[in-house]
Amino acid sequence: MQDHPLMVPKKILLATDLSCRSDRALDRATILANHWNAQLVVVHALQGSIEGEDLPSWRRKADPRRAAWQRVQQDLRDANQLDVQIVVEDAEPSALVLSTAERLGCELIITGVARDETLGRIILGTTVERLLHKSAVPLLVVKRRPRALYREVMVASDLSEGSRRALEVALALLPAAHVNLFHSFDVPFRGLMSNPAAVREAKRDDALMECRAFLAATPGLAQSGRSVGMQCESGSVESLLLELLQTRDIDLVAMGTQGRGYLSGRLLGSVALNLLNSLPVDMLVTRSPRT
Structure with missing residues (x-):
């Protein structure tokens, strides 16, 4: 069965913990929602029950659900032209995000990272890792401060169906961006070769041929009428x-999964998590549709 044509989302979900770490994801979400004329669903999970209900009124803390609503509204005060829906519930964060995305038909989930260490690795956090493993829709992990729409996109590809889907999603979401395909290859036993440079060039020629065949067999690329650059190293x-x-x-760097509920494949697996933790750039992760 052929997949339905990919289109820009009409409803996107922002997962936020209302900390400063989520500000970049919020800014990116509002930029994309404005550009796509999409509804923005903002989801915040309250963790822990509301305490102090038996205390006198002057000793009770503010209702955390109401406080979260007010905080989201304050953060979105410069985006009042957007169609915004706010979801605040007492639940495990990843479960709430996934159930809300499914219930409301959200076509993209946007989130930030737990911590960005100075000159060090980026810490995704448990919620983001769970979303990566379980989300049925593309997940955009925002790391950089957004200034404009994405213009230069690199699709990290192992030439699998998962990375084909990632390429098609990137093309559909960002019709004005310049998209390149990046493919890495191995040269085994290089130290035992008499002329490793010649072997590497021969391997690179083979890899480029495989990339051309991969692009030629990608329906979304043909439908878009666009050209995609290639880089093989x-x-x-x-x-x-x-x-x-x-x-x-x-x-932006885009990558795909095989759609088996966890990141897999030569490029994906633990390599994918390393890329997500180490690359100082926004990442778009896409699962292949189940067959």
């Missing part, structure tokens, strides 16, 4: 992308 995908980000003005 030998080595560790994590190291290569880190180097590339230092030399290229890349706004």
Whole structure:
């Protein structure tokens, strides 16, 4: 069965803990919601029951649900032209985000990271990792302060169906962006070769041929009528992308999963989590639809 054509979302979900760590995700969500003319669903999970109900009124703390509503409204005061729906419930955060996305038909989930260590690794946090494993819709993890729409997108691909889906989603969501396909390949036993440079170039030619075939077999690319650049290099995908980000003005890295409920495949698995934790750039993670 052929998938339905991909379109820009009409409803996106922002998962926020209302801390300063979520501000960048909030700004990105409002930029995208405005650009797409989409409804923005803001979800915040209260954790822990409301205490102090038997205390005198002057000793009771403010109702946390009401306080969270007010905080969301304050954070969105500059986005009053948006169609916003706020969901605040006492629940486990990832479960609330996933159930709300399914119940309301949200087509993209946007979230931030738990911590961004200075000159160090980015800590995704338990909620983000659970969303990565279980979300049926694309997940956008925002790390950088947004200034404009995404313009330069790199799709990290192992030439699997999961990464094909990631490419198609990136093309559909960002029709004005410049999209490139990045593929890393191995040169085994390089130290035992008499001419490793020649072997590497031959492997690179083979990888480029495989990438061309991959792009030619991607329906969403043909439907878009756009051209996609290719970059093939030998080595560790994590190291290569880190180097590339230092030399290229890349706004977003996209990657896919196989849709089996957890990140998998040669590129994905633990490598995907390393990329998500180490790359200092926004990441778009997409699951393949179940067959």
